Amino acid sequence: MPRLIKDGVIVEDDSPEVLDLEQWLACSDRTQRAVVLEPGETLAPLIEHLDEIPLVMINFPIFMDGRGFSYARELRERGYRGEIRAVGHFIRDQLTYLARCGVNAFEFDDESELENALDSLGDFSEYYQASADQPQPLFRRRA
Amino acid sequence: MYVYDEYDQKILDDRVAQYRDQTERFLVGKLSEEQFLPLRLQNGLYVQRLAPMLRVAVPYGLMNSTQLRKIAQLSRDYDKGYVHISTRQNIQFNWPLLAEVPDILAELATVGMHAIQTSGNCIRNTTTDQYAGVATDELEDPRPWCEIIRQWSTLHPEFAFLPRKFKIAVCGTDEDRAAIRAHDIGVELVKNEAGETRLKILVGGGLGRTPVIGVAVCDFLEPKHLLTYLEAILRVYNLHGRRDNKYKARIKILVKAMGIDDFRAAVEAEWAHLKDGPSTLTAEEIARSKSFFTDPDYKEFDAATAQADLDEQCSRDLIFANWVKRNTVGHRVPGYRIVNISLKATGYAPGDITDQQLELMAELADEYAFGELRSTHQQNLVLADVDISRLYSLWQSLQSAGLASPNIGYLTDVICCPGGDYCSLANAKSLPVAEAIQARFDDLDYIYDLGPLDLNISGCMNACGHHHIGHIGILGVDKKGQEFYQVSLGGSQAKDASIGKILGPSFKQEDMVAVMEKILNTFVELRQDEEPFLDTYRRVGIDPFKERVYAKAD
Numbered sequence: 001m002p003r004l005i006k007d008g009v010i011v012e013d014d015s016p017e018v019l020d021l022e023q024w025l026a027c028s029d030r031t032q033r034a035v036v037l038e039p040g041e042t043l044a045p046l047i048e049h050l051d052e053i054p055l056v057m058i059n060f061p062i063f064m065d066g067r068g069f070s071y072a073r074e075l076r077e078r079g080y081r082g083e084i085r086a087v088g089h090f091i092r093d094q095l096t097y098l099a100r101c102g103v104n105a106f107e108f109d110d111e112s113e114l115e116n117a118l119d120s121l122g123d124f125s126e127y128y129q130a131s132a133d134q135p136q137p138l139f140r141r142r143a
Numbered sequence: 144m145y146v147y148d149e150y151d152q153k154i155l156d157d158r159v160a161q162y163r164d165q166t167e168r169f170l171v172g173k174l175s176e177e178q179f180l181p182l183r184l185q186n187g188l189y190v191q192r193l194a195p196m197l198r199v200a201v202p203y204g205l206m207n208s209t210q211l212r213k214i215a216q217l218s219r220d221y222d223k224g225y226v227h228i229s230t231r232q233n234i235q236f237n238w239p240l241l242a243e244v245p246d247i248l249a250e251l252a253t254v255g256m257h258a259i260q261t262s263g264n265c266i267r268n269t270t271t272d273q274y275a276g277v278a279t280d281e282l283e284d285p286r287p288w289c290e291i292i293r294q295w296s297t298l299h300p301e302f303a304f305l306p307r308k309f310k311i312a313v314c315g316t317d318e319d320r321a322a323i324r325a326h327d328i329g330v331e332l333v334k335n336e337a338g339e340t341r342l343k344i345l346v347g348g349g350l351g352r353t354p355v356i357g358v359a360v361c362d363f364l365e366p367k368h369l370l371t372y373l374e375a376i377l378r379v380y381n382l383h384g385r386r387d388n389k390y391k392a393r394i395k396i397l398v399k400a401m402g403i404d405d406f407r408a409a410v411e412a413e414w415a416h417l418k419d420g421p422s423t424l425t426a427e428e429i430a431r432s433k434s435f436f437t438d439p440d441y442k443e444f445d446a447a448t449a450q451a452d453l454d455e456q457c458s459r460d461l462i463f464a465n466w467v468k469r470n471t472v473g474h475r476v477p478g479y480r481i482v483n484i485s486l487k488a489t490g491y492a493p494g495d496i497t498d499q500q501l502e503l504m505a506e507l508a509d510e511y512a513f514g515e516l517r518s519t520h521q522q523n524l525v526l527a528d529v530d531i532s533r534l535y536s537l538w539q540s541l542q543s544a545g546l547a548s549p550n551i552g553y554l555t556d557v558i559c560c561p562g563g564d565y566c567s568l569a570n571a572k573s574l575p576v577a578e579a580i581q582a583r584f585d586d587l588d589y590i591y592d593l594g595p596l597d598l599n600i601s602g603c604m605n606a607c608g609h610h611h612i613g614h615i616g617i618l619g620v621d622k623k624g625q626e627f628y629q630v631s632l633g634g635s636q637a638k639d640a641s642i643g644k645i646l647g648p649s650f651k652q653e654d655m656v657a658v659m660e661k662i663l664n665t666f667v668e669l670r671q672d673e674e675p676f677l678d679t680y681r682r683v684g685i686d687p688f689k690e691r692v693y694a695k696a697d
Binding site: 065074093096097098100101124126128131136137142 | 148150153154157158160161165174178181182264294295297298299300301302303304305306370378381382386416417420421422424425428431
C-alpha cells in the first residue's frame with residue numbers, strides 16, 4: 001500500500017476513490033468519495049458541502065503554481081475540518097507553507113522522500129502570520 | 144528604528160538554516176536546477192552574467208551603523224569591496240560565490256539583516272519615503288506601517304508562489320516620494336473629515352513592459368484592517384492572476400482585465416470572510432510599531448544663532464554653500480537638516496559605494512545622525528537628522544571621501560540599473576550611457592540652470608532603472624543583436640505620476656550624448672522663465688523635441 005505523511009507521521013494510504021470536482025458534485029454517495037481540486041477551479045460550489053467531504057486533494061501540476069495554497073487556506077477559513085492532501089509536484093521546501101495553509105497530508109510521487117520531508121515540516125518554529133495551525137498572529141502572542 | 148526581539152531573530156535564524164540546507168542539497172544534486180531556482184530567488188540570489196548577485200533587504204531603506212559596518216566587512220570578505228544601492232532601496236553584492244551565500248546570510252543575521260524575498264514571485268521589500276519621520280510635509284510617519292507590512296509579508300505561507308513579483312510602497316506626504324502609483328499596491332496615509340488616519344489603497348500600478356499608474360481600490364480604510372485587506376487583494380491576485388504568460392502576470396493586468404469595479408467587488412467578497420478576524424491589528428500592536436519610530440534625542444539649542452552661523456560659513460565657502468543648497472533639505476525640527484549623500488559622482492557606477500565609504504558613512508552616522516542611515520530609491524544615501532551647526536564638518540568629511548557631489552535631483556543624479564555589464568536579463572549596457580552623459584554635462588552651473596531633472600536609465604524592459612517615470616527615460620533595447628537606446632519624455636514619479644512617451648526610433652550608444660544635447664537645447668529654448676523640464680514638456684508636448692532630435696542635417 002502506498003505511504004504518505006498525515007498529521008506529521010508516515011502512514012499507509014487508505015483514501016477512498018477520488019473524483020474530480022464535477023464528478024464529485026454529481027455523485028450520490030459524496031461522503032465516501034474524495035474530491036481533487038485543480039488550479040483554476042473555483043471552491044465556491046464546495047462550500048455548502050464542506051461537512052460531506054472526507055478528503056480534499058489539492059493537485060500541484062507544477063510546484064510554482066501557488067493557487068493551491070489559497071484553496072487550502074480558504075477551506076479551513078470556511079470551516080472544513082477533514083483531510084486536505086497535497087498531491088502532484090510540490091516540493092519538500094514548500095511543506096511548512098502548505099501545512100500553515102491547512103494542508104495536513106502530503107503524498108509524494110517518490111516515497112523515498114517521505115523521511116526527509118518530515119524534517120522539512122520542522123523548518124520553522126515561529127511565524128509572524130496567523131495560520132491554520134496557529135490562528136493567532138505573532139502580534140497577538142508577543143510577550 | 145525597529146529592533147529585533149527573540150521572535151524576529153528566531154524566524155531569521157530558522158530561515159538561514161533552511162537556506163543552508165537547500166544550498167547543500169543543490170550542490171550535491173538532490174535539488175534540481177529548476178527546483179532550486181525559485182528557492183534561491185526568494186532569497187535574493189540571481190545567477191548573473193559574470194557571477195551570482197545577492198540582493199540584501201533594507202526594509203524601507205533604514206539601516207543602523209552596525210549593519211553598515213557588517214555590509215562593508217562582507218563586501219571585503221566575500222566580494223570585491225563595493226556594493227550597489229538598488230532602486231528598491233536594497234543593497235546588492237555583485238560577486239559572491241553561490242556556495243558561500245549561506246555563510247554571508249548567517250553573518251547578516253547577526254545584525255538583523257537578510258535577503259528574504261528580495262527576488263522571486265513573492266511580496267518584495269516594502270519601500271517608502273526616504274525622508275519619512277523628518278519631512279516637513281508629512282501627515283503621518285509611514286515607517287510603523289511599513290514595519291507592520293514587513294512582518295506580515297515575511298514568509299507569508301499563502302503568497303510565496305504568486306503569479307509574479309509583488310511590490311508595496313507606503314507614503315505619508317503630499318508630495319509622493321515613494322512612487323506609490325508605480326507599485327502593485329500603494330498605501331497612502333490620509334486623514335478623513337474627522338481628522339482620523341485612514342489608508343488610501345491604490346492597486347495595479349507598475350512599470351516593466353506595460354507601465355500603468357495605480358488606481359484607488361479603497362479610499363478610506365480604517366488602519367486596523369490593513370492586513371486583512373491586503374490579504375484579500377493578494378488572494379484575489381493569487382487565484383486569478385494570469386500564470387500562462389509572465390509578461391501578463393502582474394496584478395496590473397488582472398485589474399485592467401477585470402476593471403477596477405469588478406476587481407474591488409472581488410476583493411470585498413474575500414475580505415468579508417477575513418475582516419475582523421485575528422489578523423485585524425490591535426491598538427497595542429499599532430502602538431508597539433510606532434514606539435520604534437519615536438524622535439531621537441534632538442538637542443535643544445538656539446536654532447536662530449545656529450542658522451546665522453551656518454549662513455556665515457556659507458558666505459565664506461561657496462562650495463559648501465552650494466552643497467547645502469543642493470543636497471540638504473529642510474527638517475521638521477528647527478535647527479536640523481536632512482542631508483543627502485550623492486552616489487552619483489562622475490566616473491563611478493550610479494549607486495555604487497566602496498567598503499571604505501560604507502565604513503566612513505557608518506562613522507558619520509554615529510557622529511552626526513544618531514547612528515542611522517537611509518538608502519533611497521534614487522540610489523543615494525540620507526543622514527536624516529543633522530544639526531545645522533555641524534553641517535560644515537560633516538561636509539568636509541564627505542568631501543574628502545568623494546561623497547559630496549552637489550547634484551541631488553539634477554541631471555547627473557542619474558538613476559540607473561547595473562545593465563548589461565552585470566545583469567543577464569539586460570538587452571543593453573546602461574552604465575556607459577550614464578557615464579557619458581555625466582561626463583558631457585559636467586558644468587554644474589548648466590545643470591543647475593536646467594533645474595530639477597530626473598534621468599532614468601534601464602538596460603531592459605524590466606525597468607529596474609524606472610525609465611518610464613523619468614522626466615527623461617532611456618531604455619536599452621536589442622535590435623538584431625545590437626544595443627540600441629529608446630528615449631521617452633515626460634514621465635513623472637510624483638503625485639501627478641505619468642508614464643513617459645516614446646520619442647521615436649531608438650539610437651546607437653555613441654549618439655546618445657548628442658541626442659541628450661538636442662533634447663536639452665530644445666528645452667532651454669522653449670522653457671519660460673525658470674520652468675522645470677517637466678512643465679515645459681507638458682506645455683509644449685513631444686513634437687518640438689521630436690522635430691529637433693530627428694531633424695536631418697542640411
